[in-house]
Amino acid sequence: MTDDAEQTRLEEIARRLGDLEDLFRRRLLDDRDKRRLIDDLGRRVRDSEHGLFRQYLHPFINGIALVLDRLDRYSGPDREYVSSVRAELLEVMALQGVTEVPTRGPFDPSHHAAVETRQVTGFPPGTILEVSSCGLAHGSWIFRPARVVVSAPETPSGEAAPPSPEHADEA
Structure with a gap:
């Protein structure tokens, strides 16, 4: 092989390597942008779910919380019944993702x-x-x-x- 042919071949390899490096960088940037988009969409979904909870369920849950407070302070007869009502209210709230x-x-x-x-x-x-x-x-x-x-x-x-x-x- 002549020096010119070898030089041409090395230049071709370098060009292809540069093309691959460029492709690799573009894919990394594209993946990063997609990851950001997915994270942003996930955050928006969580925020909208919390917004719906705050708008519609939060006032209702706060009302139930006041009932729970009254049940906790109750000292009359049939404490077992009062405890079971309290447990049922907590179960209903748990269905909506609310925990004590x-x-x-x-x-x-x-x-x-x-x-x-x-x-x-x-x-x-x-x-x-x-x-x-x-x-x-x-x-x-x-x-x-x-x-x-x-x-x-x-x-x-x-x-x-x-x-x-x-x-x-x-x-």
């Missing part, structure tokens, strides 16, 4: 609203002691945080305890 916010364990400000703090021996600070009203979530959206009483850190003897949030104005 967990209230066991430590206080989590993204799931709970502290309505009071108390110093209680035997409980580490930030432990949920009582539930004033249940919290509700739709998917990952906490639209009604659980209102809870939380254990406060013990203060050294002789010092006044800081006021709880509901009594802060009185201090």
Whole structure:
């Protein structure tokens, strides 16, 4: 083979390699654009579903939540019946994707609203002691945080305890 023929062949290989590299880059950009479009459409679908929930079901679910609060405070006869009604209401809400916010364990400000703090021996600070009203979530959206009483850190003897949030104005 002559040097000119070899040079021509190398140039042809380089040109084809450049064409393949260009094709590869265009495909990568095209894939990236399609991925962005798919992600955007998915976000729009989720947003529209949440919008429909907020527009139509949220007021209804909030009304049921008030009934749940009344059932939780009920102290009359036939507590078992009241508990079964409460469970049925939670099942109906679960059919719409609404779940009760967990209230066991430590206080989590993204799931709970502290309505009071108390110093209680035997409980580490930030432990949920009582539930004033249940919290509700739709998917990952906490639209009604659980209102809870939380254990406060013990203060050294002789010092006044800081006021709880509901009594802060009185201090």
